[in-house]
Amino acid sequence: MPLRTARTAPYLFLAPFVLSFLIFGAYPIVRSVMLSFYITSGPEAQHFVGLDNYLHLLQDPDFWTAVRNTATFALGSVLLQLPLSLGLALLLNRADIRGRNVFRFIFFSPNLMGLVFSALLFMLILAPRFGLLNAALHALFGLPSTTRWLSTPGLVMPALIMVALWLYTGFNMVYFLAALQAVDGELYEAATIDGAGRWAQFRHVTLPGIRPVLIFVVVLSTIGSFQLFELAFLLLGNSSGPDQAGLTIVMYLYQNGFLGGDLGYAAAIGWTLALMVLLLALVQLRITGTGKEAR
Amino acid sequence: MRRMVVYTLLVLFALLCLVPIAWLAASAFKANADFHVYPVLPPVDRLTLANFTSLFTQMPFLRFMMNSFFVAGATVILQLFFSSLGGFALAKYDFAGKKTVMGVMLATMMIPGPVLLAPMYELIYHMGLIDSHLGLIVPGMVNVFGMFLFRQSMLSVPDEMLQAARIDGCNEFQIFWHVVMPVSRPIVGAFCLIAFMGTWNSFLWPQIILQSSDRFTLPIGLNQMIGVYEADYGAMMAGTLLAVLPVVALFFLLQKEFIAGLTKGAVKG
Numbered sequence: 001m002p003l004r005t006a007r008t009a010p011y012l013f014l015a016p017f018v019l020s021f022l023i024f025g026a027y028p029i030v031r032s033v034m035l036s037f038y039i040t041s042g043p044e045a046q047h048f049v050g051l052d053n054y055l056h057l058l059q060d061p062d063f064w065t066a067v068r069n070t071a072t073f074a075l076g077s078v079l080l081q082l083p084l085s086l087g088l089a090l091l092l093n094r095a096d097i098r099g100r101n102v103f104r105f106i107f108f109s110p111n112l113m114g115l116v117f118s119a120l121l122f123m124l125i126l127a128p129r130f131g132l133l134n135a136a137l138h139a140l141f142g143l144p145s146t147t148r149w150l151s152t153p154g155l156v157m158p159a160l161i162m163v164a165l166w167l168y169t170g171f172n173m174v175y176f177l178a179a180l181q182a183v184d185g186e187l188y189e190a191a192t193i194d195g196a197g198r199w200a201q202f203r204h205v206t207l208p209g210i211r212p213v214l215i216f217v218v219v220l221s222t223i224g225s226f227q228l229f230e231l232a233f234l235l236l237g238n239s240s241g242p243d244q245a246g247l248t249i250v251m252y253l254y255q256n257g258f259l260g261g262d263l264g265y266a267a268a269i270g271w272t273l274a275l276m277v278l279l280l281a282l283v284q285l286r287i288t289g290t291g292k293e294a295r
Numbered sequence: 296m297r298r299m300v301v302y303t304l305l306v307l308f309a310l311l312c313l314v315p316i317a318w319l320a321a322s323a324f325k326a327n328a329d330f331h332v333y334p335v336l337p338p339v340d341r342l343t344l345a346n347f348t349s350l351f352t353q354m355p356f357l358r359f360m361m362n363s364f365f366v367a368g369a370t371v372i373l374q375l376f377f378s379s380l381g382g383f384a385l386a387k388y389d390f391a392g393k394k395t396v397m398g399v400m401l402a403t404m405m406i407p408g409p410v411l412l413a414p415m416y417e418l419i420y421h422m423g424l425i426d427s428h429l430g431l432i433v434p435g436m437v438n439v440f441g442m443f444l445f446r447q448s449m450l451s452v453p454d455e456m457l458q459a460a461r462i463d464g465c466n467e468f469q470i471f472w473h474v475v476m477p478v479s480r481p482i483v484g485a486f487c488l489i490a491f492m493g494t495w496n497s498f499l500w501p502q503i504i505l506q507s508s509d510r511f512t513l514p515i516g517l518n519q520m521i522g523v524y525e526a527d528y529g530a531m532m533a534g535t536l537l538a539v540l541p542v543v544a545l546f547f548l549l550q551k552e553f554i555a556g557l558t559k560g561a562v563k564g
Contacts, residue, residue: 006388009467013384014396016377020437024415025403031414043420088308091301105550106309109316112546113539114496116514120535121319123521124528132318135334145334170312227407230498234518250409250499258503263413270410277407 036267043263053268063269065244066252067276069157073248074225076161077168081221085169086214089176090206104177107170115167119234122163126150126235150235156245160231168221175217176210183209215288219281226277229254249273322532323347330528346533354524356534358509359516364541366431366501366512367494374438374490375483381437382445383471387457400439412503419504426506435494441486448482449475484552488545495542513538 036053040046057063088107092100110118125132126149134145149159187205196204207214229250232240238259240247249269257266318335324342325333333341350356385393415434424430452475460470476483498514505511511519517534524530546553 006461006467007390010384010388010390010393013380013467013471017381017437017439017442018396020377021399021403024418024434028411028414028418029406031417032410035413035417043417088305091305094301096298097301097305103305103309106312110312112492112543113316114492114542116496116498117517117535117539120517120521120531121315124322124532125315125318130330130334130528132315132334166311166315223407227409229409233502234498253409253412254499254503257413258416263417266413267410270407270413274407274410278405 032267032270035264036271038264039262040264041261046264049264053265054272057265057268057272062244062247063249063252066247066249069244069246070226070228070248072157073160073164073228074222076157077164077225078218078221080161080165081169081172082214082218084165085172085217086176088169089173089180090202092173092177093180104174107173109170110167111171113167115230116234118163118167119231122159123150123235126159150246151242153241153243153245156236156241160228160235160246163231163235164225172217172221175213179210179213180206211288215285218288219284222280222284223277226273226280249276319532319536322529323536325529325532327527327529343529346529347537349527349530350534350537354520354530354534355508355511355516356537359511359513360537362428362510362516363495363513363538366428367491369428369432370435370494371487371490373432373436374441375486377437378439378441378486379445379476379479379483380471381442382447383449383475385442385446386449387452387454387475400442403439409499412499415500416503425504426510427504428510430504431497431501431512434500438486438490441490444482444486444489445479448479452478481552484549488549488553491545492542 037048037050038046039049039053091097092103097103113121124130128134128146128148131149133149134143134147137143137147138145147155149155183206187209188201191201191205227250228248232246232248232251233254236246238255240251240255250273253266253269253273256269257263321336321342322330323346324344325337326341326343326345329337329341384390385397419425419430419434422430424433456474456478457470460474465473496514497512498518501512501515505515508516508519513534517531517538520527520534521531
């Protein structure tokens, strides 16, 4: 009898997952592919158009604006966040630093605010006349305190990148710290005996040691950046900023599907986004040579 | 000398992290008229509690907060139960189809969430759950990332413990509940925090399906307040401050487990 239950038990235990996956995973995936071949207005009226949504998307200037903005954001965030978070992790990983845990907590603390509430806070920090940023820039460098960060086209993306930097640097640092602590200390001793300097040690011991985590963080940050929505939406509103300077891919999806009611076009935008994210991840893995090792 | 440079860099970045949060705390006690006069900090005697009182007396802030607690609480409890149960099955049993399940889980995590927004909206619409809290809770009942987390941690529970419990007459569910779950307490803590933060902060999906303001969760409600009570900056900041407090409290309660859980998959994987 116990043997029998042990045989059926795992299936029963997994039943909620399987059921929920079928309803809220598999079905929407299939349905989303289908939807992308339709023009819809709301969940009721639908009209089959084949590949038209995708063809239209390729010629849709607004979509390309969104792609450009999103790519700028992703590139800016990854290029600034990763070196900074790795640098901080290296500093905090030194044994002779006092208050390591305090620093670690402080660097992580913006993350406790969460994306949405950070955006609400930065809405006021970035405000032109009474915002903290302008006040600080004025006090430190004598810059005018009237900079309109969120209504000057060229400043919108830098502002978003800055908020993301504030929010996620400490989060990535936690990953890097964990990776650094897992690097075998004896390797450093051996390198020192061989006469390797700090830079040589970093290149030949540290970097190879943390490579899997480094790649993990790069790929994850890129994927996450490509799904930027909340920051842009909360800081800029439905209109996506001056000259659509803050229009991101997911925001464009939202505008078409949920303000415009065309779920079909939204689905096509979604799959195009998925394809871009997949390609980017593959390229990044290829460049770093991750696939080869596994084989 | 070198140590001085290191500390300077660390302190500088620490300030960059803390100053916006300190400004939030200060602004929550700032009168609206003072925002223009004192961009940084007003004199202490000008600080006021008026922002908090108006949140609760003139705005439906309490309603938003209760909605958020209900949705996040229900989601976390359901996710905790279903994800740990599924993770247990994957960690401790051999059965036909296990590889398929793991493959499907991995594939699910690869698909960006926004891809499913349109069909999910349609589905929730046909289920009649638009503008309801159930529409927020039900689609997120199982957390695939959580299932991986539980599987990873439960792999290290010795099989002898399970065998001993079986001999003592436990059925398989009792083994899960009375033997494996108690020793998995750290990962339960980590998971609860991660799941709570995720739900508490969720914006896009609630923004899509919630319509009536008395069902709004905090992120939606606070954002809406900007439009309705224009220029009430103080109340905005007071509301934001109160909205992040539960996460902070939970973090202090569970921080050890959280850091361990966060890095477990990354470092070993």
